[in-house]
Amino acid sequence: MFGLYGAFAKVAFLTQLEYRGQYFMRMIAKLLGWSSGFILLVILLNKVGPVAGWGLYEILLLYAFDVLSYSIAGTFFMGGFGKLPRLIRSGELDGILTKPVNPLIYLICTKISAGYTSNYVIAGAMIGISLHKLGISLSLYQMIWMILDIAGASLIQAAGFMITTVPAFWFLKSDGLYRLFYKNLTSFLQYPLTIYHGGIRFLLTFLLPYGFINFYPVQLFINRQEGVPSPIFLFLTPFVGASVFFIAYRFWEKGLNAYQSTGS
Amino acid sequence: MYWVLIKCCFRQQFQYKWNLLFQMAGDWLGIYIKICIWQAILNAGSIKNINFETLVSYSVVAAMVSGLLYSRVAEELADRFRTGMIAIDFIRPISLKWYYFFGQLGENLFHVLFEGIFIAAVSFIIWKLPIPLPGTVLIFLVSLFLGLLIMFFIQYTIGLLVFWMKDGTYTRMITDGLFLLFSGIDIPLWFYPDWLRSLCDVLPFSYVAFKPISIWLGMQEAKQWQKILLIQLSWVLILFVAERLIWKQIQSSVEIQGG
Numbered sequence: 001m002f003g004l005y006g007a008f009a010k011v012a013f014l015t016q017l018e019y020r021g022q023y024f025m026r027m028i029a030k031l032l033g034w035s036s037g038f039i040l041l042v043i044l045l046n047k048v049g050p051v052a053g054w055g056l057y058e059i060l061l062l063y064a065f066d067v068l069s070y071s072i073a074g075t076f077f078m079g080g081f082g083k084l085p086r087l088i089r090s091g092e093l094d095g096i097l098t099k100p101v102n103p104l105i106y107l108i109c110t111k112i113s114a115g116y117t118s119n120y121v122i123a124g125a126m127i128g129i130s131l132h133k134l135g136i137s138l139s140l141y142q143m144i145w146m147i148l149d150i151a152g153a154s155l156i157q158a159a160g161f162m163i164t165t166v167p168a169f170w171f172l173k174s175d176g177l178y179r180l181f182y183k184n185l186t187s188f189l190q191y192p193l194t195i196y197h198g199g200i201r202f203l204l205t206f207l208l209p210y211g212f213i214n215f216y217p218v219q220l221f222i223n224r225q226e227g228v229p230s231p232i233f234l235f236l237t238p239f240v241g242a243s244v245f246f247i248a249y250r251f252w253e254k255g256l257n258a259y260q261s262t263g264s
Numbered sequence: 265m266y267w268v269l270i271k272c273c274f275r276q277q278f279q280y281k282w283n284l285l286f287q288m289a290g291d292w293l294g295i296y297i298k299i300c301i302w303q304a305i306l307n308a309g310s311i312k313n314i315n316f317e318t319l320v321s322y323s324v325v326a327a328m329v330s331g332l333l334y335s336r337v338a339e340e341l342a343d344r345f346r347t348g349m350i351a352i353d354f355i356r357p358i359s360l361k362w363y364y365f366f367g368q369l370g371e372n373l374f375h376v377l378f379e380g381i382f383i384a385a386v387s388f389i390i391w392k393l394p395i396p397l398p399g400t401v402l403i404f405l406v407s408l409f410l411g412l413l414i415m416f417f418i419q420y421t422i423g424l425l426v427f428w429m430k431d432g433t434y435t436r437m438i439t440d441g442l443f444l445l446f447s448g449i450d451i452p453l454w455f456y457p458d459w460l461r462s463l464c465d466v467l468p469f470s471y472v473a474f475k476p477i478s479i480w481l482g483m484q485e486a487k488q489w490q491k492i493l494l495i496q497l498s499w500v501l502i503l504f505v506a507e508r509l510i511w512k513q514i515q516s517s518v519e520i521q522g523g
Contacts, residue, residue, distance in 0.1 A: 025434060026434050028438075029437040029438045030437060032437065032438055032442070033437040035441075036445045040450055043457070047457075048310050048455065049308055051301070051305055051308060052304045175283070176286035176287065177286065179287065180293075183290070184289075184290035184293045187293070187294070188297060191300075191301055191304070195300050195303070
């Protein structure tokens, strides 16, 4: 069974690599698009010094966690869920439902995106450089924990995509929801959450747990405990990731059950 | 005729009330984030010559400007190239470029008038931001309009590269990336190191965002407003010629391929 899904994913991935020139141009565009955020951060912090006590490399580490987990989630979920409203309206989803495979995995594998590889490089390099500049060397235990954190953070990001786009099953459109509850709210993550009002921190911790994407887990590696209700929050990311993803999956199933074809 | 187009796009937007509401909330969040960041930076105390009001004004006006700059022209061009519609555009009596420009302007004006102005008014009252004299506002508006033209030409010209790049999302990413870096829309150019700032002065992007906003704020740059307007005009001209050349190039290539 896994071989089958793997084959779907491989085909989807390779078709995007087919046109070398085009793929190369895409990489340049993406490199420019994503590194501009990092560059602006470096420009600003070089001029103004630490923000709320956080130095340049600590904030870069935050940002790199966000970009990396977003890109991992994007590779698997952006293709399918970004287009979900369109798949529903065009009736293409009906085609997926008739296949004798799990619709979610099918959707993920056939719409897998090859466009995020440049982000892995940028964000990975940023994490490496930041840790190096901060004089932090990770022990094996910490390294495993960082991988778990990235995995958990990616699941949170993926759950964010899914939960904000699945309402398209009922309303056929969901881009407003997606923009506000995913795009706009995750833009808080670029800086340490301590610079915002306590209410925002509460919202991003308990209601929409985006804070666990970078703010809480990163503090473990740079020996900080700011704006943390309890030290245990630094270790929660993998568990939060798994649970919100489970909720998102159930929500997707619910949407699928409520789904009525548009008949187009 | 173009006026009718602006009106149509205006009306269309009324249909999406919820979207509008969400978008407004999102825009508020954007400004709130910016303000928190400025506050945190000023609290750190290393910036002395710029005060909080200036930074907030900058961010609010910049948000309005970027609201006016939103454009889907790259994707639309990509669609037209893919479907072959572009062949019809070659023979249409109405120019594709101006059709997009005024269509988008209508849509963007709607957003800025209905939510942008509201957001701006509230922020100006909350933070007691200074409003410039009517004369300055007029110069600002002229400069802003020229800036919009410059940006549209850039978007359109880079959008035409889709003919070689095939995918509109990426032509737009390039424009957006360059704009973000060199225009000062996110971070005022005061914070840039000198060498980068001189680079920004040579590129057209800062004439879309930073320079017009500086005029509004009455910063040093504003004293040379005649010079700014003149450079903006030259950019419009240069980009206009560049776009014509690329368009010609595409037209002949399409003929070679037989459409």
